[in-house]
Amino acid sequence: MTEPLSLVWLRRDLRLHDNAALYYALKSGRPVLPVFIFDRTILDALDERTDRRVEFIVQEVNRLQNELTAMGSTLVVRYGHPVAVWKELIQQYAIGDVFANSDYEVYAKQRDKAIAELLSEHGIGFHTSKDQTIFDRDEILSGKKAPYTVFTPYSKKWHEALTDFYLRSYPTERYFSHFHKTRPEPIPTLAELNFKPVGESFPARSVSAGLLNAYKKTRDLPALAHGTSQLSIHLRFGTISIRELARQAQAASEGTFLNELCWRDFYFQVLHHFPHVEKNSFRPKYDRIEWRNNEDEFARWCEGRTGYPIVDAGMRQLNTIGWMHNRVRMITASFLCKHLLIDWRWGEAYFAKKLRDYDLAANNGGWQWAAGSGTDAAPYFRVFNPSLQAQKFDPKEVYIRHWVRELGSPAYPKPMVDHATVRERAIATYKKALNQQEE
Incomplete structure (x- = not known):
């Protein structure tokens, strides 16, 4: 037998x-x-x-x-x-x-x-x-044994609970002799799966101590080639260990990167405990917002032709390499939801199609944060000013000019909307929806 x-x-x-x-x-x-x-x-x-x-x-x-x-x-x-x-x-x-x-x-x-x-x-x-997480679905709960819906208290408890026990590696190598001995089977090729290669190289699966130590200073500057770890694709598909990465982050001189891993756990437990967020707003009243959903304006956003250089740079980076700097993800998402009043689900779906590191929990969490509809979200009256964001995080326009080569020429479009005008429109639209009486 x-x-x-x-x-x-x-x-x-x-x-x-x-x-x-x-x-x-x-x-x-x-x-x-x-x-x-x-x-x-x-x-x-x-x-x-x-x-x-x-x-x-x-x-x-x-x-x-x-x-x-x-x-x-x-x-x-x-x-x-x-x-x-x-x-x-x-x-x-x-x-x-x-x-x-x-x-x-x-x-x-x-x-x-x-x-x-x-x-x-x-x-x-x-x-x-x-x-794939450091803490599982029910390991970080409030005093009432309920899931957290606000990041700060979740983060406090998460950091308090982070003992060596949770970061220990599983010593699989000790038992490699237990693999079933058999001849190798063929692996389907991309062509056999009906896909074509893009032919790009992927980011390294390691991060330096120097980057982790400087992460707080560098993570918001999109012009820096190595200001972030770009490990997201490896975390998404588990080609690196979250426990090893967390131990490395713990050893850094300050805790910003470790806190990013905490956000990752937070969004996983939100998705688990509140699965309705996949299709709907975490806060149901935000589904009453009267989105404009102009398809031509959405196309201009997708193509990076809004006339706002930081937004266009981000969208062109996404379309070209399948990745976008995290600070710019926030700016582009805010622009779509607040400036254009386009449903966050449209933007989320576009990111899901294009991002090489697409992860439902984090992508959904980020978009609902930008739209104001999620857990611990930005308040509805907070509307990023793309021009000020560019001045703050790309003051020399290094990142912008890398992706928007025609900037300053007649070929570059004028801003498709006026920031001050659409800011007021967004606040009024949100206010109207949120102040409606519950039926």
């Missing part, structure tokens, strides 16, 4: 080092076979056949395969809908248990529920672990 295997299903955790689910699989007493699924539910919904995220995943899956092949094992890679794939795997292998790391997105939770039920029907255990 074939010896049952433990399968570890890799998703947002594309690494063998310090991986919670992999650790528990390797300790299960059975040979371990890692699995990765190119999920058609997600891939078929992508509009563009050149997608940096898919290209990055293919690159990292091949790296994992090389590491496993060197140990005499393999990564089993499938392309399809998860339930159908798992039905095939159940037929193909004798499976004792399946291990995976938790995911907090609505679709992912529904997918995992369906897989758990399928596995249970066949007497197979499905075990999930915390891995």
Whole structure:
């Protein structure tokens, strides 16, 4: 009789080092076979056949395969809908248990529920672990055992709870001999997945102590090539360990970067406890706002032709390299919601399509913050002045002129709206919606 295997299903955790689910699989007493699924539910919904995220995943899956092949094992890679794939795997292998790391997105939770039920029907255990966050969904709660909806008290409790216990790495390497010994399987190519390469290099998966020490001073200056870590794509797909990064951030001379990791946890727990935020405002009364939703104005924003150089630079950076500096993400989002009165969901969806580091929890949290509709959001009457933001964070226009080459020439458009006028319009529109009597 074939010896049952433990399968570890890799998703947002594309690494063998310090991986919670992999650790528990390797300790299960059975040979371990890692699995990765190119999920058609997600891939078929992508509009563009050149997608940096898919290209990055293919690159990292091949790296994992090389590491496993060197140990005499393999990564089993499938392309399809998860339930159908798992039905095939159940037929193909004798499976004792399946291990995976938790995911907090609505679709992912529904997918995992369906897989758990399928596995249970066949007497197979499905075990999930915390891995992509430092604190899990219910580990940081208020004194009333309720989830926090304001960042500052959440952050205070988060930092107080951050002991070495939560930052310990899982010593997976000790048990690498437990991988199932078998011949390597082929990995689907980008072309076989019906995607084309962009052909760009991706950011390094490490950050220097110097950057972390200077992070408070450099993080808001988009002209600096290395003012931020650009680790977001690696955090998104788990090619680095959040625990190792947090330990490195703890060792920095000041805590700004560590606080960014706290924000990341905060948005994950908001998405988990308040899943309605995926489609609706966290604060329901903000769904009463009468958005203008002018499609021509939205197109100008998307293309970086608003006539506000810092906004246009950000949108062109996004469209060109699939990434935008975080300070500029706030400026461009505020401009769309407040200056143009376009529904934040339109902007969120555009960022979701373009960002190489797109993460639902953080993207949604950031957009609702800018729109004023989220947890701990900017008040509705706070309207960023793009010109003042540019003067403050890009005073020599280095960042702007890099992306807006025609600035100062007749080819560059005049501002599409007047800041003072649309500021008053935004405040009046928000005020009208928020002051309506609850029906």
